[in-house]
Amino acid sequence: MLRKLRIALALVAFAVLTFFFLDFSRLLPESAQVIAKIQFVPALISLSLGIVLLLLLLTLVFGRIYCSVICPLGIYQDVISRLANLFRKKKLRYKFRKARTILRWSVLTLVIITYLSGLGLVLDLLDPYSMYGRMAVHLFKPVYMAANNGLELLFTAFNNYTFYKVDIHFWGWASFGLALISLLVVSVLAWRFGRTWCNTICPVGTVLGFLSKLSVFKLSIDHETCNQCGLCSFNCKATCIDSKKGSIDYSRCVACFNCMESCNKKGVKYLPFWKVKKTGTDKTQVKTVSGKIQAKTKTKTKKRIETNTDTKIEVKTINKTKTDASKREFLSVLMMSSLLMPKALAARFRQQIGSLRPLKRTVPMMPPGAGDRARFNSLCTSCHLCVSKCPGDVLQPSLLEYGVEGIMQPQMLFDKGFCNYDCTLCTEVCPSGALKTLTKEEKHRTQMGRVVFVIENCIVYRNETHCGACSEHCPTQALRMVPYKGHLTIPEPHPDICIGCGGCEFICPVRPYKAVFVEGHEIQQVAKAFEDEEKQDIVLDDFGF
Amino acid sequence: MNRRNFLKIFALTGVGLAVKPAKSLAALVPEENKTEQAVDLVAVMGGEPDQMFRRAIAEFGGMNQFVKSGQKVCIKPNIGWDRVPERAGNTNPLLISEIIRQCFAAGASEVTVFDHTCDDWVKCYQNSGIEAAAKEAGAKVLPGHQESYYRQVELPKGKILKDAKIHQAILDSDVWFNVPILKNHGGSGLTISMKNYMGIVWDRRAFHMKGLQQCIADVCTLDKKPALNIVDAYRVLQTNGPQGRSESDVVLSKALFVSPEIVSVDTAATSFFNQIRSMPMDVVKHLELGEELGLGTTDLNKLNIKRIRL
Numbered sequence: 001m002l003r004k005l006r007i008a009l010a011l012v013a014f015a016v017l018t019f020f021f022l023d024f025s026r027l028l029p030e031s032a033q034v035i036a037k038i039q040f041v042p043a044l045i046s047l048s049l050g051i052v053l054l055l056l057l058l059t060l061v062f063g064r065i066y067c068s069v070i071c072p073l074g075i076y077q078d079v080i081s082r083l084a085n086l087f088r089k090k091k092l093r094y095k096f097r098k099a100r101t102i103l104r105w106s107v108l109t110l111v112i113i114t115y116l117s118g119l120g121l122v123l124d125l126l127d128p129y130s131m132y133g134r135m136a137v138h139l140f141k142p143v144y145m146a147a148n149n150g151l152e153l154l155f156t157a158f159n160n161y162t163f164y165k166v167d168i169h170f171w172g173w174a175s176f177g178l179a180l181i182s183l184l185v186v187s188v189l190a191w192r193f194g195r196t197w198c199n200t201i202c203p204v205g206t207v208l209g210f211l212s213k214l215s216v217f218k219l220s221i222d223h224e225t226c227n228q229c230g231l232c233s234f235n236c237k238a239t240c241i242d243s244k245k246g247s248i249d250y251s252r253c254v255a256c257f258n259c260m261e262s263c264n265k266k267g268v269k270y271l272p273f274w275k276v277k278k279t280g281t282d283k284t285q286v287k288t289v290s291g292k293i294q295a296k297t298k299t300k301t302k303k304r305i306e307t308n309t310d311t312k313i314e315v316k317t318i319n320k321t322k323t324d325a326s327k328r329e330f331l332s333v334l335m336m337s338s339l340l341m342p343k344a345l346a347a348r349f350r351q352q353i354g355s356l357r358p359l360k361r362t363v364p365m366m367p368p369g370a371g372d373r374a375r376f377n378s379l380c381t382s383c384h385l386c387v388s389k390c391p392g393d394v395l396q397p398s399l400l401e402y403g404v405e406g407i408m409q410p411q412m413l414f415d416k417g418f419c420n421y422d423c424t425l426c427t428e429v430c431p432s433g434a435l436k437t438l439t440k441e442e443k444h445r446t447q448m449g450r451v452v453f454v455i456e457n458c459i460v461y462r463n464e465t466h467c468g469a470c471s472e473h474c475p476t477q478a479l480r481m482v483p484y485k486g487h488l489t490i491p492e493p494h495p496d497i498c499i500g501c502g503g504c505e506f507i508c509p510v511r512p513y514k515a516v517f518v519e520g521h522e523i524q525q526v527a528k529a530f531e532d533e534e535k536q537d538i539v540l541d542d543f544g545f
Numbered sequence: 546m547n548r549r550n551f552l553k554i555f556a557l558t559g560v561g562l563a564v565k566p567a568k569s570l571a572a573l574v575p576e577e578n579k580t581e582q583a584v585d586l587v588a589v590m591g592g593e594p595d596q597m598f599r600r601a602i603a604e605f606g607g608m609n610q611f612v613k614s615g616q617k618v619c620i621k622p623n624i625g626w627d628r629v630p631e632r633a634g635n636t637n638p639l640l641i642s643e644i645i646r647q648c649f650a651a652g653a654s655e656v657t658v659f660d661h662t663c664d665d666w667v668k669c670y671q672n673s674g675i676e677a678a679a680k681e682a683g684a685k686v687l688p689g690h691q692e693s694y695y696r697q698v699e700l701p702k703g704k705i706l707k708d709a710k711i712h713q714a715i716l717d718s719d720v721w722f723n724v725p726i727l728k729n730h731g732g733s734g735l736t737i738s739m740k741n742y743m744g745i746v747w748d749r750r751a752f753h754m755k756g757l758q759q760c761i762a763d764v765c766t767l768d769k770k771p772a773l774n775i776v777d778a779y780r781v782l783q784t785n786g787p788q789g790r791s792e793s794d795v796v797l798s799k800a801l802f803v804s805p806e807i808v809s810v811d812t813a814a815t816s817f818f819n820q821i822r823s824m825p826m827d828v829v830k831h832l833e834l835g836e837e838l839g840l841g842t843t844d845l846n847k848l849n850i851k852r853i854r855l
Binding site: 025392467544 | 665733
């Protein structure tokens, strides 16, 4: 029963979130984003205390429900293991494996240290929600869109216009490659070993695993009914049930309830811890006590109390701090060089083509609501939900524009479109608070960048013909057409009222260097409000011809 | 009179008007229209968009003068911007749905509506109110955001624009109606019927590169002419066009101009706009360039114009 409930809830959450990532035609209501908003890492770094407390409480009461019902990467692994069994003659039997405690905690330590020292990239790479997000955007969505285009072809042939064609975008090798690697590693592990990823690498799994040891409700084996058949262990995808000893490693149990349903004797029970003691025999009591001692020693090792095993761990921790120091040095060098690289490369390409003045944005443009650069870079986990949702295809994963700490984080580019004046979608869906939610009015005044107009490149100046494409696309008239020669008009920039939407840069017809571009800000500014035209009461009573 | 004859006559009038007074052209009009002198342009003022159109089309002898039973009709409004109707960035949806209803009443087998928008097309279609209005009236609303919807067409009469990719909805239709809104435009002075052609074209950047005003005139030499140009001037964007910044750019002017003569109807609309805000003819340079290409006359005295106040 509990298992079926778990599967049902997990499938709903998984399907909704996955489809929310794929849904380019906006079929799902925006409320579907709630599944992204209750993900652990984004909620934690956005300091959404309510959600974090709720998730912690959930874990402290029921165990790792987050891992089995909410986390898309977790459910994805369950789907893969399930599929794997369809391809096998005989269903895979999981075996109890020893916990890889040191590895788990080392990964978590690395994530925390790097994050606190300003390199959020490791967290971005390992946060299960963001990993899944990138898989969805870079691997699943293109397939979904291709299928749409296939249907469009078919339906349009029969004069039915339900479907429309879409451009399938490739957002660069870095994001695609990382998504593909994540997919392969996680899928192979899930195919062969169940939830290994969650219990050896995943930092969220480690944190919640630690908490779930203390949870109120736990699965437990009733030793009066247990005949040690091992079915529970065979079905445990977390490989945390030692059926011979009748013990369960709660730090790895993801509360999937497979064991409970597989037991023919109804010997696996989900009970509050005080009832476990009451129903259990002396034997179990010893087991739970010994379990507790084990757990305690584990926590003690952190406090470095002298025992045999502890010394080993301590040596390793010392070693690790050493490696960290050199790693940090290495990373800072890498970071520095990567900051300078684009500039060095830009210098190489600075060859004039014709008489056109080359243009280059020197400060990358952050999405609306990003605020200042440091804040944005530390909060964004690169889940790419905004990239997927952006209707103008403006938000694209960066490479080294923000430096190493911002690899894959979204930036605004205007080669495919421009930022819609009234659109606030990215700021609404962002689950980590990297993009602050903006109202339409706030967005209208958020200056993401400022317009730079280069008259030498402008069509009107060069060819003396009408153009005005930039001004046409400017929602605030920060590029205003003013009288030039004869009846010609030429753009005049007013950067104060520019919001940096990039309409002008997108549409400017001059190639290869445009006559207008938007320069980014390290800290987004408030644009000056434009002055409304004076409202005249015009009464027309004649045609005028 | 069938469509082909009809179009031939318009082509002839285009040439003929340059040399002859309009009255003598009445001889060219087939019997059924001969009872009264044929109307070249109808201007209506003071009504709601749908009401004004009903009146105007009646002056032309009804929609069945243009749409025959079983024909495929295409309607090309201006849906360029993500704007609500009150902001006058796009053609009035009430006018569009009225035209669609009249087409079906005249026996059209299919009515399609599309535009190549500037803003995100989904938002434009939605927020302009045109998608909903057109679907409710029974039309098919087609997208125009992908190059594959457009087909290469030669424009031998064009001066600098010798070819363009035109939306297949226009090319595959039997009849099409050009339904712009009258707006101020930073680049071309005004955007009316001729400028509305840019929404049937894929590569608009080329227009700006080669010379906007000449390219606008050139693309209007497309063989397949609209049966009517229906200029929505119910609300007019007088400043900061073509998208406008706020409602203070909009004037409620309640007018409609209808004519098969593209240069003439745009000239009339320009004169109308000139009452709201100064707009000399030579600023809207593509009118004069269109006349040079033989697309019609800017001399409204040569036309039989019906002026109606509701």
